[in-house]
Structures are given as C-alpha cells and as structure tokens.
Amino acid sequence: MTAKTTTLSVDYCFDLAETLNSGQVFHWEEHCFGGIDGFAGCIGEAPPVWIAQTGESEITTLRGAEDLVSEYLGLDQPIDQIHSSFPQNDEFLDLSISFCPGLRLIRQPMWECLATFITSSLKQVAHIRAISLTLRERYGVAHQWDGKVFYSYPTPLAIAEAGEEALRKCSLGYRAKSLQLAGQMISSGEIDLEGLPEMTTEQAVAELTRLHGVGDKIAHCALLFGGGRWEMFPIDVWIERVLRKPYRKRVKGVKLQKWAMKYFGPNAGYAQQYLFHFARKSVSVND
DNA sequence: GCTCAGGCTAGTG
DNA sequence: CACTAGCCTGAG
Secondary structure, eight states: OOTTEEEEEOSSOOOHHHHHTSSSOOOOEEEEETTEEEEEEOOTTSOOEEEEEEETTEEEEETTOHHHHHHHHTTTOOHHHHHHTSOTTOHHHHHHHHHOTTOOOOOOOHHHHHHHHHTTTTOOHHHHHHHHHHHHHHHSOEEEETTEEEEOOOOHHHHHHHOHHHHIIIIITTHHHHHHHHHHHHHTTSSOGGGGGGSOHHHHHHHHTTSTTOOHHHHHHIIIIISOOTTOOOOOHHHHHHHHTTTOOOOOHHHHHHHHHHHHGGGHHHHHHHHHHHHHHSSOOOO
C-alpha cells in the first residue's frame, strides 16, 4: 500500500475481476500499480482511476477516488436485502448465486453505457471491447497516468461530429449509423438522458427506444447498468436459453420480459446478472 | 470459402 | 401478433 492509495472495506464478499468481466462494461485494462495487480480506466469524464482487489471484501483504489469508485462499484449495496427479495425455493437461482456470490451490478455513467450497448449488437465480448477502446482512442479525451494513456468515452457531441463514415472505420458496420444518430439526438437535447431518473420504467424504456438501433434489450441494459434500475431485465440469447431450459418458459419477447420482471421481483436485474454469468461461465445450460 | 455471434428494423403473413 | 431477411465484421 503506498501513500497514494486507500483501502475500502465491503460488508459483503466482492469479486472485482468477475464484476468487471461480466458483460456489463468493456473497457477496463489490467494494470499493476505499486506492485499490486488491478484494473485501470476512466469513469465518465474523470481522470483515470485504478482499482484492485486486496482481500475477499476489500478494495484498494487511488486516494481521492474513493467516492467515485464506491458509487461505481456499488460497494454499499444491501446484498442481503437484494437476495431476500428473490423468489424463494428457486434452486437454479441459488445455484447461480453460489457460483459467483461476489458479482455486483455496477452503476456506469448513462451515456457511455448506452453507447457501448448500441455498438454491441451481434458482437462478442472481445470485439465490443476492441470497438470501445478504438472509439475512446479516436474521439475521447486522453489522460496520462502512471506511464500510460487512458481515454474517457467520447461525448455525444464528439460522436455526432465524427460522422457515420468515420465511425464505420472503427469496425462498427451498420451500428455506425445508430451510434452517430444517438450522439446527435443526445447532444442536441432531443433525447434527454438526464431526465431518465424521474421517469417511470415504461417511460424510460419508451424514451430510449426512440433512438435508432435501440430496442428493449439495449434499453434494459442501459437502465440496469447505467441507470441503477435493478428491476430491469435485459433478455439476450443467454438469458433466453436459461429461461427456456431450467425455467421451462416457452413464451418470447415482451411476454417473457414481463413474466421475468414479475417473477424475479424488484431486483430482477440482479437475478439476471447471476443467471447470465452462470450460463456463460459454467459448462452448457444447452438442451 | 463458410458459419456464427450477448440485436434491431422494416416488411410480410 | 408471429415470423423473417438484411445489416457489418472478425473469429473459428
């Protein structure tokens, strides 16, 4: 521990690496600082931060970044309460939780979360990551730190001004149009991300899906990982497999969505994250 | 070459 | 409503 770092204790086990690699966020880079292996990256417009796991329930970060990091990682989340809001006697959910009890939902800045998920459609994690880093390098703000350069996510205006053609050159393909339009509509104020917290869930989804390239899945991801609305329940192919097999649900689309939000309750998104992570990391839930 | 991937839109039945 | 082609790109 150097004079430049602070240690934060968490009242429930916490798994930093799994959390940062669980498909919520894609830009953290492994970085060793003061002899401790951790992760570094930018959160919003702020200068880079470094975060490391230094104990089962202990996180070490840069002095001065405690509040930012604590809020971002959700270190104060009442995990016991969240678990007790889940359906009882759900063995598959219990199994998923025990597979990775230190997994958390993080709270990202809304715009970078939304934009990243717009670029994620039909892409694998490694590729989403590559695209995110390219966008940051080309259109974000550069920050020097510990001998390396880290980039903030480009602002909506920077994305809008980059233009569709230039965005295509970041391997975005047809997603370039969606991202450029989102940058445009948000920087012009036509879509108001700041107003989302005051809206009901239905209103917030309706507002976000006005964006080209944003359907239910991406809107739910943005509101869950960026808006801190733990009742959201994004349904992708992994979750659909889980709901089909262990949960024997045959319905699809909006019906499935409604069922899941009701069944898993006010923290359905948390349940979703455990299920999603378990489905991806454990050997085949396939039929 | 080919298939497939953590979606969405626009169009059809 | 339910279903489907087409969209770009890189990895296997």
